[in-house]
Amino acid sequence: MRLALIGATGMVGEVMQKVLMERQFPVTEFIPVASAKSVGNPLHWNGASYLVRSLDEALAMRPDLVLMSAGGTVSLKWAPKFAAAGCFVVDNSSAWRMEPGIPLVVPEINAEALSAETKIIANPNCSTIQLVMVLKPLHDLHPIEAVRVSTYQSVTGTGKAAIDQLENERRGIFDGPMAYAHPIDLNCIPHCDAFLDNGYTKEEMKLHHETKKILGDPRVQVSATAVRVPVQGGHSESVLITFQGARPSLPAVRQILAAMPGLVVQDDPANLSYPMPRNAEGRDEVFVGRIREDLVCDRSIHLWIVADNLRKGAATNAVQIAEHLVSAGFLQTPLPPGH
Ligand SMILES: NC(=O)c1ccc[n+]([C@@H]2O[C@H](COP(=O)([O-])OP(=O)(O)OC[C@H]3O[C@@H](n4cnc5c(N)ncnc54)[C@H](OP(=O)(O)O)[C@@H]3O)[C@@H](O)[C@H]2O)c1
Structure with missing residues (x-):
């Protein structure tokens, strides 16, 4: 599971890092992404050190899953590029929420809106x-x-x-x-x-x-x-x-x-x-x-x-969506026991 966290240095991104660890989301390769001002900085996650990457670098690394929390402009431009490369994108901005055909998901309510085919998924407003x-x-x-x-x-x-x-x-x-x-x-x-x-x-x-x-x-x-x-x-x-x-x-x-x-x-x-x-x-x-x-x-x-609002209103809900993609078999890595 190659996971790109876009907006990794932001408020939502930092809580995403915590939630991914707490829930033991199965990540084999972690790709933190932020703006030009942070690219190249070290970022510590789950006991290891990573370099913050640019969006271009992340796209070239072909992640399986992208958790995006870097504002609507980044999402509008980059979510389709990652989706076209076959990645699932769970987007926290408002860019895609009301787009017909884009699932807007709270897993306890409408997880059935997720599918293998629809690669961009919108996380609702907090x-x-x-x-x-x-x-x-x-x-x-x-x-x-x-x-x-x-x-x-x-x-x-x-x-x-x-x-x-x-x-x-x-x-x-x-x-x-x-x-x-x-x-x-x-x-x-x-x-x-x-x-x-x-x-x-x-x-x-x-x-x-x-x-x-x-x-x-x-x-x-x-x-x-x-x-x-x-x-x-x-x-x-x-x-x-x-x-x-x-x-x-x-x-x-x-x-x-x-x-x-x-x-x-x-x-x-x-x-x-x-x-x-x-x-x-x-x-x-x-x-x-x-x-x-x-x-x-x-x-x-x-x-x-x-x-x-940073947990169920943003990070936790996004990670729960990712967990559903895995448990439904749309994303291939199985979750560890207990999920
Ligand atoms: N806060 C909430 O409760 C909440 C809830 C739901 C959804 N959201 C949504 O989540 C998104 C982020 O919110 P936030 O509160 O975490 O904001 P934030 O604290 O301002 O963080 C923004 C993040 O986006 C990165 N970023 C900004 N411009 C970028 C670019 N051009 N390319 C790559 N990365 C870029 C920043 O990197 P640098 O550190 O390098 O600047 C930072 O990691 C927004 O779309 C917001 O609407 C927020």
């Missing part, structure tokens, strides 16, 4: 992954009509430059490089990604479009407000779900969600127990709590979802 992990099991039993979601998104979702901005501001430095249009410390910025003509941001429209594609049901309506907050451990979401028919009882909702692999119900307000990004950091599960009936609409419930 906010979408944690949302659909909750929506899918509910929708299967109690069809959902509409979802209204407000996000509280970690600065880690904007890459290393955003952590630098937050840390600078916490040290009193306000003239450093800015990842955001405004100071982020002690602030909430209702602006994630670029604004569009309809008044929504691209991040908000990703939640709208990607949720329908992953659920495989264009009738589910989604409106979002995405907000950046000075938090590092993960993304949080306040979600109002309206069902097509009568809402399920709260015990039924908890039972349905508790049975979903990868989801943890943490809903015990009496003991001050509910999901928070500090606790989700470093974890692969999606946490859900504050489950309650809406006071306005008798077909609606509220809940609160938290996950580490």
Whole structure:
């Protein structure tokens, strides 16, 4: 298994390195790739030292699998080149997600969308992954009509430059490089990604479009407000779900969600127990709590979802996709026992 990790030196790339090791993904040749500024630098992974390669060098090495987290421009240009060379590409950017024929996969939900033939696979947006992990099991039993979601998104979702901005501001430095249009410390910025003509941001429209594609049901309506907050451990979401028919009882909702692999119900307000990004950091599960009936609409419930956006929202989901490619026989190396 020759594996190229593109964007290996970035926030997602570094977590990918950890997740690949933790899950003992069977790599025989590791090819870290980054921008020209990092090419030739040493990178230590799994007890060995590697040189960071350029994209051209990586393509010439004909990897079997490419995990790509270097932004949409790199993905648009390079994913087709690797795919044409016969490599599977799991892409973390938004470049390919809504392209017809490109699977957009959360393995617990729609692993069946993977095939031997389709070489480019899109990893969904981090906010979408944690949302659909909750929506899918509910929708299967109690069809959902509409979802209204407000996000509280970690600065880690904007890459290393955003952590630098937050840390600078916490040290009193306000003239450093800015990842955001405004100071982020002690602030909430209702602006994630670029604004569009309809008044929504691209991040908000990703939640709208990607949720329908992953659920495989264009009738589910989604409106979002995405907000950046000075938090590092993960993304949080306040979600109002309206069902097509009568809402399920709260015990039924908890039972349905508790049975979903990868989801943890943490809903015990009496003991001050509910999901928070500090606790989700470093974890692969999606946490859900504050489950309650809406006071306005008798077909609606509220809940609160938290996950580490760099793990289940990015690296872990991508590695799980790769594991499915292997276990389905689309990628030839068998996984070690226990996978
Ligand atoms: N952070 C998240 O929660 C999250 C979640 C899901 C998806 N994503 C997506 O994952 C991607 C990376 O995000 P990130 O947060 O890891 O960003 P980041 O910390 O800024 O890292 C960017 C990585 O891409 C590399 N890179 C940049 N331009 C390149 C080029 N022209 N050729 C080769 N490598 C290049 C960088 O290499 P150098 O170190 O050499 O500059 C670095 O390794 C983005 O598409 C983002 O939308 C992020």
